[in-house]
Amino acid sequence: MASIPPMSDSSISSPVQALSKSRGWLIFAGFLSVFVGFFAMGSPFLFSIVLAQFLAAFILISGCISLALAIFGKHVAHRVLDGVLALFRIVAGIVLLACVASSVAVITLILAIFLIIEGVSVIIGAFKMREHAGWVWTLISGIAALVLGVMVYSRWPNDSAWVIGLFYGINSLFWGISLLSMGFAAPKSAAA
Template sequence: MKTVGNDLVRHQLHENRKWYLVLGVLLTLFGLVLLASLPFATLSAVYLFGLLMMIGGVLHFIAAFKIFEGGYRWLWAAFAIFYLIAGYYAFTTPVKTAIVLTSFLAIFLVIAGIVRSINAFIFRPLAGWGWTLFSGVLTFMTGVIILMSPTAPFWVLGMFLAIDILFQGINYLTLASYIKHEVPKSSADV
Protein backbone atom coordinates (compact mmCIF):
# COMPACT_ATOMS: atom_id res chain seq x y z
CA MET A 1 0.00 0.00 0.00
CA LYS A 2 2.78 2.39 0.90
CA THR A 3 4.37 1.88 -2.54
CA VAL A 4 1.17 3.02 -4.26
CA GLY A 5 1.18 6.22 -2.19
CA ASN A 6 4.86 6.84 -2.95
CA ASP A 7 4.26 6.24 -6.65
CA LEU A 8 1.42 8.75 -6.58
CA VAL A 9 3.66 11.36 -4.93
CA ARG A 10 6.47 10.68 -7.42
CA HIS A 11 4.05 10.93 -10.33
CA GLN A 12 2.63 14.20 -8.99
CA LEU A 13 6.14 15.65 -8.57
CA HIS A 14 7.03 14.75 -12.16
CA GLU A 15 3.70 16.14 -13.42
CA ASN A 16 4.34 19.46 -11.68
CA ARG A 17 8.03 19.70 -12.54
CA LYS A 18 7.38 21.80 -15.64
CA TRP A 19 5.41 24.30 -13.54
CA TYR A 20 8.24 24.51 -11.00
CA LEU A 21 10.60 25.12 -13.90
CA VAL A 22 8.42 27.86 -15.46
CA LEU A 23 7.82 29.53 -12.10
CA GLY A 24 11.54 29.34 -11.32
CA VAL A 25 12.53 30.96 -14.62
CA LEU A 26 9.91 33.72 -14.28
CA LEU A 27 10.76 34.53 -10.65
CA THR A 28 14.49 34.50 -11.36
CA LEU A 29 14.07 36.86 -14.31
CA PHE A 30 11.73 39.11 -12.33
CA GLY A 31 14.21 39.17 -9.42
CA LEU A 32 17.03 40.17 -11.78
CA VAL A 33 14.87 42.91 -13.33
CA LEU A 34 14.07 44.24 -9.85
CA LEU A 35 17.76 44.15 -8.90
CA ALA A 36 18.52 46.21 -12.00
CA SER A 37 15.91 48.82 -11.02
CA LEU A 38 16.00 49.09 -7.23
CA PRO A 39 13.95 52.33 -6.99
CA PHE A 40 11.12 50.63 -8.92
CA ALA A 41 11.44 47.58 -6.68
CA THR A 42 11.27 49.78 -3.57
CA LEU A 43 8.18 51.52 -4.90
CA SER A 44 6.65 48.09 -5.59
CA ALA A 45 7.40 47.01 -2.02
CA VAL A 46 5.78 50.18 -0.64
CA TYR A 47 2.66 49.72 -2.75
CA LEU A 48 2.48 46.05 -1.75
CA PHE A 49 2.75 47.11 1.90
CA GLY A 50 -0.06 49.63 1.36
CA LEU A 51 -2.27 47.08 -0.37
CA LEU A 52 -1.74 44.51 2.39
CA MET A 53 -2.49 47.10 5.07
CA MET A 54 -5.75 48.06 3.32
CA ILE A 55 -6.77 44.41 2.97
CA GLY A 56 -5.97 43.97 6.65
CA GLY A 57 -8.16 46.98 7.46
CA VAL A 58 -11.11 45.57 5.52
CA LEU A 59 -10.69 42.16 7.20
CA HIS A 60 -10.56 43.82 10.63
CA PHE A 61 -13.80 45.68 9.87
CA ILE A 62 -15.46 42.45 8.79
CA ALA A 63 -14.22 40.72 11.94
CA ALA A 64 -15.34 43.63 14.12
CA PHE A 65 -18.94 43.45 13.00
CA LYS A 66 -19.34 39.77 12.09
CA ILE A 67 -17.35 37.98 14.79
CA PHE A 68 -16.90 40.19 17.85
CA GLU A 69 -19.44 41.74 20.17
CA GLY A 70 -19.39 44.52 22.74
CA GLY A 71 -16.20 46.43 23.53
CA TYR A 72 -14.01 44.11 21.49
CA ARG A 73 -15.96 45.09 18.39
CA TRP A 74 -14.82 48.71 18.69
CA LEU A 75 -11.24 47.70 19.38
CA TRP A 76 -11.16 45.68 16.14
CA ALA A 77 -12.85 48.55 14.31
CA ALA A 78 -10.13 50.90 15.62
CA PHE A 79 -7.46 48.50 14.33
CA ALA A 80 -9.25 48.51 10.97
CA ILE A 81 -9.08 52.30 10.83
CA PHE A 82 -5.36 52.30 11.68
CA TYR A 83 -4.66 49.70 9.00
CA LEU A 84 -6.64 51.65 6.41
CA ILE A 85 -4.85 54.90 7.32
CA ALA A 86 -1.45 53.20 7.03
CA GLY A 87 -2.39 51.71 3.66
CA TYR A 88 -3.71 55.03 2.38
CA TYR A 89 -0.55 56.78 3.61
CA ALA A 90 1.62 54.26 1.74
CA PHE A 91 -0.28 54.87 -1.50
CA THR A 92 -0.38 58.66 -1.25
CA THR A 93 3.15 59.23 0.04
CA PRO A 94 5.31 56.31 -1.17
CA VAL A 95 8.63 58.13 -0.69
CA LYS A 96 7.85 59.05 2.93
CA THR A 97 6.60 55.52 3.52
CA ALA A 98 9.84 54.10 2.09
CA ILE A 99 11.81 56.34 4.45
CA VAL A 100 9.75 55.23 7.47
CA LEU A 101 9.86 51.52 6.59
CA THR A 102 13.59 51.64 5.84
CA SER A 103 14.23 53.40 9.16
CA PHE A 104 12.19 50.78 11.03
CA LEU A 105 14.10 48.02 9.25
CA ALA A 106 17.46 49.61 10.09
CA ILE A 107 16.53 50.10 13.75
CA PHE A 108 15.32 46.51 13.93
CA LEU A 109 18.63 45.30 12.45
CA VAL A 110 20.65 47.35 14.96
CA ILE A 111 18.64 45.95 17.89
CA ALA A 112 18.77 42.39 16.51
CA GLY A 113 22.53 42.71 16.05
CA ILE A 114 22.99 43.82 19.65
CA VAL A 115 20.80 40.98 20.96
CA ARG A 116 22.64 38.37 18.86
CA SER A 117 26.00 39.67 20.03
CA ILE A 118 24.93 39.50 23.68
CA ASN A 119 23.60 35.98 23.09
CA ALA A 120 26.95 35.00 21.61
CA PHE A 121 28.74 35.96 24.81
CA ILE A 122 26.12 34.18 26.92
CA PHE A 123 26.70 31.00 24.90
CA ARG A 124 30.46 31.46 24.74
CA PRO A 125 31.22 28.10 26.39
CA LEU A 126 29.38 26.34 23.54
CA ALA A 127 30.90 25.48 20.20
CA GLY A 128 29.92 27.80 17.38
CA TRP A 129 29.38 30.89 19.53
CA GLY A 130 31.72 32.81 17.25
CA TRP A 131 29.33 32.41 14.33
CA THR A 132 26.55 33.89 16.44
CA LEU A 133 28.81 36.81 17.31
CA PHE A 134 29.77 37.26 13.65
CA SER A 135 26.10 37.23 12.67
CA GLY A 136 25.29 39.78 15.39
CA VAL A 137 28.08 42.15 14.37
CA LEU A 138 27.16 41.83 10.68
CA THR A 139 23.48 42.49 11.40
CA PHE A 140 24.35 45.48 13.60
CA MET A 141 26.66 46.94 10.96
CA THR A 142 24.03 46.45 8.24
CA GLY A 143 21.53 48.43 10.31
CA VAL A 144 24.03 51.22 10.97
CA ILE A 145 25.01 51.44 7.29
CA ILE A 146 21.35 51.69 6.29
CA LEU A 147 20.71 54.38 8.91
CA MET A 148 23.73 56.39 7.77
CA SER A 149 23.01 56.16 4.04
CA PRO A 150 20.83 59.06 2.84
CA THR A 151 19.83 57.12 -0.28
CA ALA A 152 18.91 53.90 1.55
CA PRO A 153 15.13 54.46 1.38
CA PHE A 154 15.36 54.35 -2.40
CA TRP A 155 17.09 50.99 -2.70
CA VAL A 156 17.05 48.93 0.53
CA LEU A 157 13.45 47.70 0.46
CA GLY A 158 13.72 47.02 -3.26
CA MET A 159 16.94 45.08 -2.76
CA PHE A 160 15.37 42.87 -0.07
CA LEU A 161 12.32 42.27 -2.30
CA ALA A 162 14.45 41.57 -5.40
CA ILE A 163 16.76 39.17 -3.56
CA ASP A 164 13.80 37.34 -2.02
CA ILE A 165 12.12 36.90 -5.41
CA LEU A 166 15.41 35.90 -7.05
CA PHE A 167 16.09 33.23 -4.43
CA GLN A 168 12.52 31.92 -4.67
CA GLY A 169 13.10 31.49 -8.40
CA ILE A 170 16.39 29.71 -7.82
CA ASN A 171 14.67 27.50 -5.25
CA TYR A 172 12.02 26.41 -7.78
CA LEU A 173 14.68 25.77 -10.45
CA THR A 174 16.65 23.65 -7.97
CA LEU A 175 13.52 21.71 -7.06
CA ALA A 176 12.72 21.05 -10.73
CA SER A 177 16.29 19.87 -11.34
CA TYR A 178 16.20 17.64 -8.25
CA ILE A 179 12.94 16.04 -9.37
CA LYS A 180 14.34 15.37 -12.86
CA HIS A 181 17.63 13.86 -11.70
CA GLU A 182 16.93 12.33 -8.27
CA VAL A 183 13.28 11.32 -7.97
CA PRO A 184 12.44 8.06 -9.76
CA LYS A 185 9.13 8.10 -11.65
CA SER A 186 7.92 4.92 -9.92
CA SER A 187 9.00 2.37 -7.35
CA ALA A 188 10.03 0.09 -10.22
CA ASP A 189 12.77 2.60 -11.03
CA VAL A 190 14.21 2.42 -7.51
Protein backbone atom coordinates (compact mmCIF):
# COMPACT_ATOMS: atom_id res chain seq x y z
CA MET A 1 0.00 0.00 0.00
CA ALA A 2 1.51 3.33 -1.05
CA SER A 3 1.78 6.08 1.50
CA ILE A 4 0.31 9.49 0.81
CA PRO A 5 2.88 12.28 1.00
CA PRO A 6 2.09 15.03 3.50
CA MET A 7 0.62 18.18 2.04
CA SER A 8 2.71 21.31 2.36
CA ASP A 9 1.25 24.55 3.63
CA SER A 10 1.63 26.10 0.17
CA SER A 11 -0.65 23.45 -1.37
CA ILE A 12 -3.46 24.21 1.07
CA SER A 13 -5.35 27.36 0.20
CA SER A 14 -7.58 28.71 2.92
CA PRO A 15 -10.34 31.24 2.28
CA VAL A 16 -8.27 33.86 4.12
CA GLN A 17 -5.30 33.33 1.78
CA ALA A 18 -7.58 33.53 -1.26
CA LEU A 19 -9.12 36.77 0.01
CA SER A 20 -5.68 38.24 0.72
CA LYS A 21 -4.66 37.66 -2.89
CA SER A 22 -7.79 39.50 -4.08
CA ARG A 23 -7.56 42.43 -1.65
CA GLY A 24 -7.48 45.16 -4.32
CA TRP A 25 -10.34 43.68 -6.29
CA LEU A 26 -12.45 43.29 -3.15
CA ILE A 27 -11.97 46.96 -2.28
CA PHE A 28 -12.71 48.10 -5.85
CA ALA A 29 -15.82 45.91 -6.10
CA GLY A 30 -16.95 47.09 -2.67
CA PHE A 31 -16.76 50.77 -3.61
CA LEU A 32 -18.52 50.07 -6.93
CA SER A 33 -21.27 48.10 -5.19
CA VAL A 34 -21.80 50.86 -2.62
CA PHE A 35 -22.02 53.46 -5.43
CA VAL A 36 -24.57 51.39 -7.36
CA GLY A 37 -26.52 50.83 -4.14
CA PHE A 38 -26.79 54.56 -3.41
CA PHE A 39 -27.78 55.27 -7.04
CA ALA A 40 -30.48 52.60 -6.99
CA MET A 41 -31.88 53.77 -3.63
CA GLY A 42 -31.85 57.40 -4.76
CA SER A 43 -33.89 56.74 -7.90
CA PRO A 44 -35.65 53.40 -7.38
CA PHE A 45 -38.29 53.84 -10.09
CA LEU A 46 -35.72 54.95 -12.68
CA PHE A 47 -33.35 52.14 -11.70
CA SER A 48 -36.19 49.59 -12.01
CA ILE A 49 -36.99 50.74 -15.56
CA VAL A 50 -33.32 50.95 -16.60
CA LEU A 51 -32.65 47.48 -15.22
CA ALA A 52 -35.68 46.02 -17.00
CA GLN A 53 -34.72 47.62 -20.33
CA PHE A 54 -31.07 46.61 -19.97
CA LEU A 55 -32.09 43.00 -19.33
CA ALA A 56 -34.53 43.09 -22.28
CA ALA A 57 -31.84 44.49 -24.59
CA PHE A 58 -29.37 41.84 -23.41
CA ILE A 59 -31.88 39.04 -24.08
CA LEU A 60 -32.69 40.48 -27.51
CA ILE A 61 -29.03 40.87 -28.54
CA SER A 62 -28.08 37.41 -27.25
CA GLY A 63 -31.03 35.97 -29.18
CA CYS A 64 -29.88 37.65 -32.40
CA ILE A 65 -26.33 36.37 -31.93
CA SER A 66 -27.61 32.86 -31.19
CA LEU A 67 -29.81 32.95 -34.28
CA ALA A 68 -26.87 34.03 -36.44
CA LEU A 69 -24.78 31.20 -34.98
CA ALA A 70 -27.59 28.72 -35.63
CA ILE A 71 -27.91 29.82 -39.27
CA PHE A 72 -24.28 30.43 -40.19
CA GLY A 73 -22.39 28.36 -37.60
CA LYS A 74 -20.35 25.28 -38.41
CA HIS A 75 -22.17 23.01 -35.93
CA VAL A 76 -25.18 21.51 -37.66
CA ALA A 77 -26.20 18.92 -35.06
CA HIS A 78 -28.64 21.14 -33.14
CA ARG A 79 -29.15 23.91 -35.67
CA VAL A 80 -32.96 23.79 -35.62
CA LEU A 81 -33.22 23.62 -31.83
CA ASP A 82 -30.67 26.44 -31.43
CA GLY A 83 -32.60 28.53 -33.96
CA VAL A 84 -35.92 27.98 -32.19
CA LEU A 85 -34.42 28.86 -28.79
CA ALA A 86 -32.83 31.97 -30.31
CA LEU A 87 -36.20 33.04 -31.73
CA PHE A 88 -37.77 32.61 -28.27
CA ARG A 89 -35.07 34.88 -26.83
CA ILE A 90 -35.64 37.48 -29.53
CA VAL A 91 -39.39 37.47 -28.91
CA ALA A 92 -38.86 37.64 -25.13
CA GLY A 93 -36.50 40.61 -25.54
CA ILE A 94 -38.97 42.46 -27.77
CA VAL A 95 -41.87 41.77 -25.38
CA LEU A 96 -39.84 42.92 -22.38
CA LEU A 97 -38.88 46.13 -24.21
CA ALA A 98 -42.46 46.78 -25.33
CA CYS A 99 -44.20 45.98 -22.03
CA VAL A 100 -42.10 47.77 -19.43
CA ALA A 101 -44.65 47.47 -16.60
CA SER A 102 -45.06 43.71 -17.06
CA SER A 103 -41.33 43.19 -17.46
CA VAL A 104 -40.65 45.09 -14.23
CA ALA A 105 -43.16 42.84 -12.44
CA VAL A 106 -41.53 39.68 -13.81
CA ILE A 107 -38.05 40.93 -12.98
CA THR A 108 -39.25 41.82 -9.49
CA LEU A 109 -40.31 38.20 -8.94
CA ILE A 110 -36.96 36.97 -10.30
CA LEU A 111 -35.18 39.45 -8.01
CA ALA A 112 -37.08 38.13 -4.98
CA ILE A 113 -36.06 34.55 -5.76
CA PHE A 114 -32.47 35.65 -6.46
CA LEU A 115 -32.21 37.55 -3.17
CA ILE A 116 -33.53 34.60 -1.19
CA ILE A 117 -31.09 32.17 -2.82
CA GLU A 118 -28.21 34.64 -2.54
CA GLY A 119 -29.00 35.29 1.12
CA VAL A 120 -28.93 31.61 2.02
CA SER A 121 -25.71 30.97 0.10
CA VAL A 122 -23.93 34.04 1.54
CA ILE A 123 -24.95 33.05 5.08
CA ILE A 124 -23.51 29.56 4.52
CA GLY A 125 -20.37 31.08 3.02
CA ALA A 126 -19.97 33.45 5.97
CA PHE A 127 -19.88 30.58 8.44
CA LYS A 128 -17.19 28.91 6.33
CA MET A 129 -15.01 32.04 6.62
CA ARG A 130 -15.28 32.59 10.38
CA GLU A 131 -11.51 32.80 10.72
CA HIS A 132 -11.47 36.01 8.62
CA ALA A 133 -12.00 39.30 10.44
CA GLY A 134 -14.72 40.53 8.02
CA TRP A 135 -16.92 37.44 8.18
CA VAL A 136 -19.56 39.14 10.36
CA TRP A 137 -20.30 41.71 7.64
CA THR A 138 -20.68 38.90 5.13
CA LEU A 139 -23.15 37.22 7.49
CA ILE A 140 -25.07 40.49 7.89
CA SER A 141 -25.09 40.91 4.10
CA GLY A 142 -26.54 37.41 3.67
CA ILE A 143 -29.21 38.01 6.31
CA ALA A 144 -30.09 41.35 4.66
CA ALA A 145 -30.40 39.68 1.23
CA LEU A 146 -32.63 36.93 2.65
CA VAL A 147 -34.89 39.40 4.47
CA LEU A 148 -35.09 41.68 1.41
CA GLY A 149 -35.96 38.72 -0.82
CA VAL A 150 -38.81 37.68 1.46
CA MET A 151 -40.04 41.29 1.65
CA VAL A 152 -39.94 41.70 -2.15
CA TYR A 153 -41.88 38.46 -2.62
CA SER A 154 -44.48 39.43 -0.03
CA ARG A 155 -45.19 42.77 -1.80
CA TRP A 156 -45.16 41.35 -5.34
CA PRO A 157 -46.66 42.43 -7.81
CA ASN A 158 -48.20 45.54 -6.17
CA ASP A 159 -44.97 47.41 -5.51
CA SER A 160 -42.98 46.19 -8.50
CA ALA A 161 -42.44 49.66 -10.00
CA TRP A 162 -40.07 50.88 -7.28
CA VAL A 163 -39.15 47.79 -5.28
CA ILE A 164 -36.43 46.53 -7.65
CA GLY A 165 -34.46 49.75 -7.42
CA LEU A 166 -34.85 50.26 -3.69
CA PHE A 167 -34.26 46.70 -2.52
CA TYR A 168 -31.51 46.01 -5.04
CA GLY A 169 -29.87 49.21 -3.85
CA ILE A 170 -30.07 48.14 -0.21
CA ASN A 171 -28.67 44.70 -1.06
CA SER A 172 -25.89 46.25 -3.14
CA LEU A 173 -24.99 48.59 -0.30
CA PHE A 174 -24.71 45.74 2.23
CA TRP A 175 -22.76 43.61 -0.23
CA GLY A 176 -20.40 46.51 -0.93
CA ILE A 177 -19.79 47.07 2.78
CA SER A 178 -19.06 43.37 3.27
CA LEU A 179 -16.60 43.39 0.35
CA LEU A 180 -14.89 46.49 1.72
CA SER A 181 -14.59 44.98 5.19
CA MET A 182 -13.12 41.78 3.75
CA GLY A 183 -10.72 43.73 1.53
CA PHE A 184 -9.53 46.09 4.24
CA ALA A 185 -9.19 43.23 6.76
CA ALA A 186 -7.03 41.16 4.39
CA PRO A 187 -3.30 41.36 5.15
CA LYS A 188 -1.49 43.76 2.81
CA SER A 189 1.68 41.69 2.58
CA ALA A 190 -0.20 38.65 1.27
CA ALA A 191 -1.96 40.75 -1.37
CA ALA A 192 1.23 41.87 -3.06
